[in-house]
Amino acid sequence: MSLNRKDFLRYLITGGLGACFGGASAIPKYFKENGAGLVTVKRQSLVMGSVASFEVVADSERAGYEAIRKAVDVFRSLDKKLSMYRDDSEMAVLGKSAGRTPVSISEDALEVLGFSKKISESTGGLFDVTIEPAMKSWGFRKEPGDLIKEPTHEELRKLEQLIGSEKISITGNRAYLEQKGMAVDLGGVAGGYALDKAIEEMKRSDIRAAYINFSGDIHCFGQPLDGESWKVQILDPGTGQPLQESINLQERALSTSGAYENRRENEGASWGHLLNPETARPVEPVASATAIHASAMMADAWSTASYLGAEAPGEVETIFIK
Structure with a gap:
C-alpha cells in the first residue's frame, strides 16, 4: 500500500478530522x-x-x-x-521461496492468506492476491521517474501462468507458492x-x-x-x-476502490492499478466501488472484487459511481 493510496477520498466528519496531528x-x-x-x-x-x-x-x-x-x-x-514493500516481511520471504520451499508464517499472515483464498474462490478469481507479478510488470513497484513500458502480449501470457490463489498451499503454519516467480500482493486486504x-x-x-x-x-x-x-x-x-x-x-x-487511486503512464497511455487476474491487464469498468461491512477486511476485499465485477454477498453493502 503506497502513500495516499486513496487520497481521492476526503471524508468529512462533523467536528473536523482534517490534518490535525494532535490536540x-x-x-x-x-x-x-x-x-x-x-x-x-x-x-x-x-x-x-x-x-x-x-x-x-x-x-x-x-x-x-x-x-x-x-x-x-x-x-x-x-x-x-504483510507488506510487499519490505524485503524482510513474511510476504517478501514467501515470494523469494516460491517454487522452492514452504515457509513458516505468523497467525496474522495465515489468517489473511486463508481469507484471501476464500474470497478468490467466491469471486471466480476476480479477487486474487497472486496478482503481484503483473503489478510489477505494469510499473507499480517502480520508483518515481523510472522508465515504464507496457508488458508485451507474450509477457502477459507468461504472467497469467503465475496468477491463481489455488496455487497458494497452506499446511499448518506453513505457506507455499507452488510456482517459481509467483508473489503475493495483499494491498487489497491487509x-x-x-x-x-x-x-x-x-x-x-x-x-x-x-x-x-x-x-x-x-x-x-x-x-x-x-x-x-x-x-x-x-x-x-x-x-x-x-x-x-x-x-x-x-x-x-x-x-x-477506483483505478485512479494509483496510476502509471507511458508514451501518452495511462492505466490504473486494478488489474483483471484473468488477463493480467488494467481495467476500468466503473469510476469507483465502495463496500460497507462490519469487518474492514471484508469491506476492503469486496470493494476491489466488486469494482472488478464480482457480485457481493447480501451482507456487504455496495455503492458504485459510474
Missing part, C-alpha cells in the same frame, strides 16, 4: 451542561506506508492518546508481516485486516468511541460527541465533489 477538541456545550467530561482526541500517524487519521472519544486526553498509540503499534507490527485489529485493540482501551481513516479505508465504533453515528461523505471521482448524501457509520467499516 483535543472542546467539549460540546450540552455535554458540559450534563456534567459529561468527555473529550475528542485527534492525531495522524504514518503507518504501513500511508497516513492513518484517528479520532477518539475518551474521558481524558491521556486515555485517548494511549489508545491511539496502541492502535499505531498494531499497524506497525502487521506491516512487518489494510482492512489492520483496521479490524486496531479497532479490536482500541475497544480494549479505556475509551468510549473511535474512528480511523486509513488512507480511505474507514472503521469505527461508538458515537462521536456530536451525534449518534460517524458521518462520511464519498467524493465523486469525476467531479471531485462529495455526493449529496452522507453515509452514517456505526460499528461498521467502509472501503472504496
Whole structure:
C-alpha cells in the first residue's frame, strides 16, 4: 500500500478530522451542561506506508492518546508481516521461496492468506492476491521517474501462468507458492485486516468511541460527541465533489476502490492499478466501488472484487459511481 493510496477520498466528519496531528477538541456545550467530561482526541500517524487519521472519544486526553498509540503499534507490527514493500516481511520471504520451499508464517499472515483464498474462490478469481507479478510488470513497484513500458502480449501470457490463489498451499503454519516467480500482493486486504485489529485493540482501551481513516479505508465504533453515528461523505471521482448524501457509520467499516487511486503512464497511455487476474491487464469498468461491512477486511476485499465485477454477498453493502 503506497502513500495516499486513496487520497481521492476526503471524508468529512462533523467536528473536523482534517490534518490535525494532535490536540483535543472542546467539549460540546450540552455535554458540559450534563456534567459529561468527555473529550475528542485527534492525531495522524504514518503507518504501513500511508497516513492513518484517528479520532477518539475518551474521558481524558491521556486515555485517548494511549489508545491511539496502541492502535499505531498494531499497524506497525502487521506491516512487518504483510507488506510487499519490505524485503524482510513474511510476504517478501514467501515470494523469494516460491517454487522452492514452504515457509513458516505468523497467525496474522495465515489468517489473511486463508481469507484471501476464500474470497478468490467466491469471486471466480476476480479477487486474487497472486496478482503481484503483473503489478510489477505494469510499473507499480517502480520508483518515481523510472522508465515504464507496457508488458508485451507474450509477457502477459507468461504472467497469467503465475496468477491463481489455488496455487497458494497452506499446511499448518506453513505457506507455499507452488510456482517459481509467483508473489503475493495483499494491498487489497491487509489494510482492512489492520483496521479490524486496531479497532479490536482500541475497544480494549479505556475509551468510549473511535474512528480511523486509513488512507480511505474507514472503521469505527461508538458515537462521536456530536451525534449518534460517524458521518462520511464519498467524493465523486469525476467531479471531485462529495455526493449529496452522507453515509452514517456505526460499528461498521467502509472501503472504496477506483483505478485512479494509483496510476502509471507511458508514451501518452495511462492505466490504473486494478488489474483483471484473468488477463493480467488494467481495467476500468466503473469510476469507483465502495463496500460497507462490519469487518474492514471484508469491506476492503469486496470493494476491489466488486469494482472488478464480482457480485457481493447480501451482507456487504455496495455503492458504485459510474
